[in-house]
Amino acid sequence: MPGPAPPTPALLRQMLACDLAQVHPVARAARKFLQEQACHAEEIVDIELALVEACNNAIKYARPDRRHKQVLVEARCDRDMVELRISDHTPGFDWPEQLRLPQQEAESGRGLFLIRAVMDEIHYERGGEGNTLVLRKKRAP
């Protein structure tokens, strides 16, 4: 006999316009959602940072002819894992196998390093109509 089906993950779905000012409200909504799922404070800080960096990139590098399209952000949470999916309309890129911090006095170039540092799994799915960054973090017991 198969065991009971695992509970459906809780889901948060947010759409944001291609405007950096929209990122912080989405991050606040994600923080509230993760608090409601009883995630640890340290996990929430990490996930919020990764979410913001991913959204910033999705907006900053959106293709000029697709800036009217919204960025879709989804957060799924079950008892073991938090998964973020950020869909962008950028030209896409190959996720670097190795990520290093830039020179100390560089004023940019730290975002992907920070995402890598705080999340456990990263997948970047490229497609013709858009791309999706999938970020996962295991929840502490």
Add this chain to the structure above:
Amino acid sequence: MKIETDGQTLRVSAVHQLGAANAHAFREGVRDALDDTQKDIDIDLSATTFLDSCGLGALVALHKTASSRKGTVRLLNPPPPVQQLLELARMDRLLEIVKS
């Protein structure tokens, strides 16, 4: 954001968020407030609830501004999550972090 002058030091406080949406305005606001005699910048981060890589970039830019005047940037009393990010990005090697 609140900016006060104290001799050769510009004191910046009430920085609630420092991210992509306001990093440019923050950097330019601080630079514009510097007069010719000031070389040091103290940034009180005790009220900061959010910092991202763009905010870090603004702090680096101000470090370069202060260095060009032979001064320094000090970050005062960052809350633990902000301190953690500063250390993760190894900004603690570039900027002095002061806890009181």
